[in-house]
Amino acid sequence: MHAREEAILATVNRLLAEKGFDAMTVDQVAYDVGIAKASLYKHFASKEDLAAAAMIRVLDLALAQLEVLKARPNAAPIDQLKAVARWTMEVQLAGAMPSLPAQNSALRAALVGNSIYVDRLMQVSEQLGAWITAGQAAGALKAALPPEVVLYTLFARACDPVLGLLKAGGNYSDAQIIEMLLSTCFDGLAAPALPAKRPPAGARARVTVVG
Amino acid sequence: MHAREEAILATVNRLLAEKGFDAMTVDQVAYDVGIAKASLYKHFASKEDLAAAAMIRVLDLALAQLEVLKARPNAAPIDQLKAVARWTMEVQLAGAMPSLPAQNSALRAALVGNSIYVDRLMQVSEQLGAWITAGQAAGALKAALPPEVVLYTLFARACDPVLGLLKAGGNYSDAQIIEMLLSTCFDGLAAPALPAKRPPAGARARVTVVG
């Protein structure tokens, strides 16, 4: 049954985001979904398969989002990348973004051996890579950074623990958190170099990001 | 025996960095150290205690590094922060930086209940916080970012998975990786706004970061 599997994957997604692969138990997945553990294994052959299917589902959602963005006629490449980063942060704040598999996790081996997962990941990477090189050619992204560095950075920001820390602190709205992290990701922590010795009076107000 | 405990913590540190808390087993710690598991439990009461001691050790190393940096007479606050970030990246590339505990890990509860850990973390945070606010006052760091956002970002970059991804790719030296990630952290992915319509010819060459 397809709807059942969708419900399972949504639960897996949430638990992966909350606790990570190793700390997530199949028992809890079954309990949260409301079915018996044995029934889970009729749908997915192993815990690794379960997690891989959830990761693939996220990548499919991302690919759908990329199609939406590609339909924007006059968007600059850097704005497409910012829109993607914004979307991944929204997903993470919604508690639906599984963390990247740790360097040496049992999950990693299963994922690299999963051709569907690898294929989806390549599709996402290729679209982002196209925007990255276009953005560099347009002078909007630092041309000195290898595109793969930009790509990895965007993937990593999708799972940035800073979002969770700020949300747990409770001092900012989701929208404020996203604006601040987009700012640090694309513009950095440092203040921009002053173009003249005496900046205009409005220069400082313009960099205010939170409402 | 103090030297023995130091050897244990170094091993725990490495395994925490490689696999994370959940995937690290006490059996492997004992095997790597070369002692029996029961002997480990004579030194540390639990797996959580073991990990907490390793995290405290890293914080102590960081505090020592902060003392070194504070001895520099004419360093600007932002340069102190960059030096700290550089040090944490070097530690991570050396395989000795444990990952931040996942949002809902069993480790997190143990850490927040460990007064020594909390105390050390506060000490580090206070020194970094002083440099952050000073850097903002000096106009070197974006004043629009709340200091805690800068602080969390620096902590997160100490465990940034981008370092591991780039190192695994094998295309860059450790020094190149660090320079690039320092650049993305402090200056962002975007190219700086052009101060004039026609930048000088040397402007592009100046942003080349890797050798």
Place this chain on the structure above:
DNA sequence: GTCTATACACAGATAGAC
């Protein structure tokens, strides 16, 4: 396909001799 019940393996922790 869903369930209850169970097999199997392994990890955290301890007992007790030396």
Place this chain on the structure above:
DNA sequence: GTCTATCTGTGTATAGAC
């Protein structure tokens, strides 16, 4: 303090009835 051997809980996975 270190060891071997063991207890105990828990987590993945499966058997077999319905």
